[in-house]
Amino acid sequence: MARATLPSDIEIEYDTFGSPTDPTVLMIMGFSAQMTAWDTSFCEMIAGHGRHVVRFDNRDCGLSTKLHDAQVDIMAVMGAMLSGGPLPEVPYTLSDMASDAIGLLDHLDVERAHIVGASMGGMIVQTLAIEHPDRLLSAASLMSTVGDQAYGAPTPEAVTTLLTPPSADRTEYIERSQNFAVWSSKKYFDVERTKEYAAASYDRSFYPEGAPRQLGAIAASGDRSVALQDVTTPMLVIHGLDDTLISPSGGERTAELVPGAHLLKVADMGHDLPVQLWPLLTGAIAAHQSSVSSVLGA
Numbered sequence: 001m002a003r004a005t006l007p008s009d010i011e012i013e014y015d016t017f018g019s020p021t022d023p024t025v026l027m028i029m030g031f032s033a034q035m036t037a038w039d040t041s042f043c044e045m046i047a048g049h050g051r052h053v054v055r056f057d058n059r060d061c062g063l064s065t066k067l068h069d070a071q072v073d074i075m076a077v078m079g080a081m082l083s084g085g086p087l088p089e090v091p092y093t094l095s096d097m098a099s100d101a102i103g104l105l106d107h108l109d110v111e112r113a114h115i116v117g118a119s120m121g122g123m124i125v126q127t128l129a130i131e132h133p134d135r136l137l138s139a140a141s142l143m144s145t146v147g148d149q150a151y152g153a154p155t156p157e158a159v160t161t162l163l164t165p166p167s168a169d170r171t172e173y174i175e176r177s178q179n180f181a182v183w184s185s186k187k188y189f190d191v192e193r194t195k196e197y198a199a200a201s202y203d204r205s206f207y208p209e210g211a212p213r214q215l216g217a218i219a220a221s222g223d224r225s226v227a228l229q230d231v232t233t234p235m236l237v238i239h240g241l242d243d244t245l246i247s248p249s250g251g252e253r254t255a256e257l258v259p260g261a262h263l264l265k266v267a268d269m270g271h272d273l274p275v276q277l278w279p280l281l282t283g284a285i286a287a288h289q290s291s292v293s294s295v296l297g298a
Contacts (some may be wrong), residue, residue: 006103013063014056018047027055030119032211034062049286060210074212090216098127118142138292140236145250147223152250183245188274228257236288240269
């Protein structure tokens with residue numbers, strides 16, 4: 001593990017896999033999820049394709065900077081999202097989180113990188129492709145959507161689970177993690193593995209206070225549909241057909257808007273990264289990056 005202090009005074013916790021002389025792949029995780037949600041073995045599989053893999057904690061999560069004093073009225077944010085009305089002020093947006101990623105690349109002296117993001121991380125990837133195309137070799141947006149409420153809508157059950165405050169009690173927190181089955185891959189959901197991850201996540205950094213601010217960033221960043229039509233970064237879009245947290249139409253819409261995007265729809269995959277699908281997912285990501293590198297000579 002290592003730590004980068006950005007010019008914004010945000011500190012980013014990160015670690016790496018593979019050789020720094022290989023092309024860098026920056027992995028961006030989703031809403032309230034720590035970088036360890038990119039499993040070590042998953043990262044090693046990508047590194048095995050000749051990549052320098054970097055995963056990191058987003059701000060307000062894990063061991064990166066937490067904006068303790070910044071408050072968000074999450075009910076007001078949710079109400080504005082549903083009604084289409086004006087949003088209350090939020091501490092930061094997805095653009096700020098994208099700038100954190102660029103700051104980490106600067107810290108690592110990486111001029112251009114392949115970027116992979118899941119869920120909210122996919123939204124940050126899309127934002128990077130819009131706002132910082134000169135720093136990207138390729139982009140992969142997994143289980144994500146474009147910010148248009150007409151696409152990627154969750155089921156009511158998934159929303160309820162997502163917005164239920166986690167228990168501060170460690171045992172109850174771990175037990176409740178099995179509720180994530182509502183959006184996970186039905187065929188592959190592993191209760192014991194899910195509980196093990198929940199225990200490790202709790203012990204590493206239990207910080208539910210950051211979740212409202214991250215949700216506020218998603219809401220305040222709005223719809224990327226128009227801007228995505230001008231993206232020139234080669235983009236791979238991956239979406240599970242069992243996803244109930246961000247329905248498959250979110251990925252389909254992303255691929256429809258981004259010129260030349262390749263869409264991979266995965267059967268039996270929900271809003272998670274089951275071990276059984278790692279060879280398929282890492283292989284598709286590596287193949288996409290290799291095809292781009294061969295064209296660019298990178």
